[in-house]
Amino acid sequence: MSSLYRPASSPAPTVDTSGGVGVASAAMGSQAMQDAANRTARVAAKLKEIYKRSVLPLEKKYQYDYFYDSPFLSDVEFDAKPQVLLIGQYSVGKTSFIRYLLGRDFPGQRIGPEPTTDRFTVLINGPEERTIPGNALSVHPDMPFRGLDRFGVSFLSRFEGSQVPSTVLKSITLIDTPGILAGKKQEANRGYEFTKVVSWFAERADLIILLFDAHKLDISDELKNAIDALKGHEDKVRCILNKADQIDRQQLMRVYGALLWSLGKTISTPEVTRVYVGSFWSQPLQTLDNAQLFEDEEKDLMKDFAILPRQSAVRKVNELVKRIRKVKTLAYIIGYLKSQMPNMMGKDKKQAKLISELPSIFRIIVKKYNLSPGDFPDLNTFTSKLKDVKFSEFSSLSPSLIDGLDKALNKDIPRLMEDLPSERDTADVLKTKMNTNTVPIPSTSGKYGPSYGDPISNPFGAEQSDEDNYWALLDSAERLLPSFEGLNPVGGFLSPDVAKDVLMRTGLAKDQLRKIWNLSDMDRDGHFDHHEYVVAMFLCDAVIQKGRPIPDELPASLIPPSKRAIVNEQNMGKSGNLLMS
Secondary structure (H helix, E strand, C coil): CHHHHCCCCCCCCCCCCCCHHHHHHHHHHHHHHHHHHHHHHHHHHHHHHHHHHHHHHHHHHCCHHHHCCCCCCCHHHHHCCCEEEEEEECCCCHHHHHHHHHCCCCCCCCCCCCCCCCCEEEEEECCCCEEEEHHHHHCCCCCCCHHHHHHHHHHHCCEEEEEECCCCCCCCEEEECCCECCCHHHHHHCCCCHHHHHHHHHHHCCEEEEEEECCECCCCHHHHHHHHCCCCCHHHEEEEEECHHHCCHHHHHHHHHHHHHHHHHHCCCCCCCCEEECCCCCCCCCCCCCHHHHHHHHHHHHHHHHCHHHHHHHHHHHHHHHHHHHHHHHHHHHHHHHHCCCCCCCHHHHHHHHHHCHHHHHHHHHHHHCCCHHHCCCHHHHHHHHCCCCHHHCCCCCHHHHHHHHHHHHHHHHHHHCCCCCCCCCHHHHHHHCCCCCCCCCCCCCCCCCCCCCCCCCCCCCCCCCCCCCCCCHHHHHHHHHHHHCCCCECCEECHHHHHHHHHCCCCCHHHHHHHHHHHCCCCCCCECHHHHHHHHHHHHHHHHHCCCCCCCCCHHHCCHHHHHHHHHHHHHHHHHHHHC
8 A cells, every 4th residue: 555655767756735725825935924914903093093093192292202212103013024133242143153054155244253233134025236335225115214314423433234035034024233342432432322222222122132242241241231221121131152063061060150140140130031141143063962952942033033024913912001101191291390390480490390300300200190200201311310300391291192192102002912823712813813924944954963954965865775764755845835935824823723723624525534534643632744644645645646555554665754753653652562462
């Protein structure tokens, strides 16, 4: 019976995706992607409407852009791709990490042991390789960087875009930053306020990566200032302990502990910051002592990247809610200060007195309007801002505008959240709500040594004589990958309901589908990964298109090499049970 599934003319059998199975799965994937795209667009459009109607008028009235150094939001910022901001001292591997993630070089990259990256570089997807000057990028109508012009020509001359065709950049935008040096000289020579620029990008970033070198754990003054600028965005921060393959296991334990101690003193949060340990570039590890640990850490980090597009709408809602709370608090502060000013004489004296009593005023406003202290601006920064304005020119508190803000916060946004993923959703509803775009992760074949990497080094697959590594369905796997991804696998797996729906659409009898499922779900976890999906499609195609019977056992050539140990263990268990009986 096994010979029925071994092609005579070709060593690599393929699935005919022009039949019912391929068309059905592709159509399902295409429809799911379109539904997700439409839902994301609806969420973005509703957020724009809420912002323009209820938030923007208060921002203009109470000078939010001045007090928070944050320009008014434009439409393109609601439509922007998720952004990943990379920060670290020089020579920690930021640019090498980006190159590893993209799987290629990019225009303007500078890599070396000395300080090489001297500018902010935004990596974006495009049809051709080119660099875009910062001045042009800051006024581009389709880019969310228009607010950067406030930092002046000196900054814009050190800001550039790097456009490169990349499947990764179709889903996210990467932002490389200048390497941070120790000492005040570096800070003075920049010609712009580095920490303010970092704060601007951090506010808009979906993920912030802090990179550290295993040999350089010291946190310089400027790096500490940059980390301080991330205040309020700690939930986005992840740390990478890079180049960890250059030290042995005992040293790694000490270095990891020292890094956590340093971060604990610098980042003032009760939670421990997540630190990923490894060597994040394409070169083989210098030592394989911790290879399995590094591989597992890298997989976890790449999961953080992969889910960014799916969480983009949720993040935009979260950021708008945070902004609304700050706008509301600012309105109460400005309104209160205005109400305390005299109509005629002694305005300057009263203003100076109010500034000196600002801590007490904050406490009064907290109690009077039942606000959260966490929504108030930084006291020192706000005080310095107040010294440059006239309180008599402030606007009075507008109850109607505050009511509109409360309506957005308590009614409009909760209603909008119903379109977003929730822990109360069923698996099918959750699949439908989540954006299907994911970030492709880099291949690590060979990096972690022969015992951890892909045993097949030939890109065209193993020869049929290589029984350990040959897989007859390799070509079919490549061709069916788009239809598999179109079904929105979560973490690389199709849920039981999705996989069942795909099989049911073939029109085969229930008994046949049960047998195909048992043969395809080789690890017995109830989910289909890509390779199990390929095997299932091949078996369905063999029955529908070619009239072949379903085998009792899969031939070895149809079992993916990664699954053969599991299948062999199961077969040995069956043999043992037969002997016992």
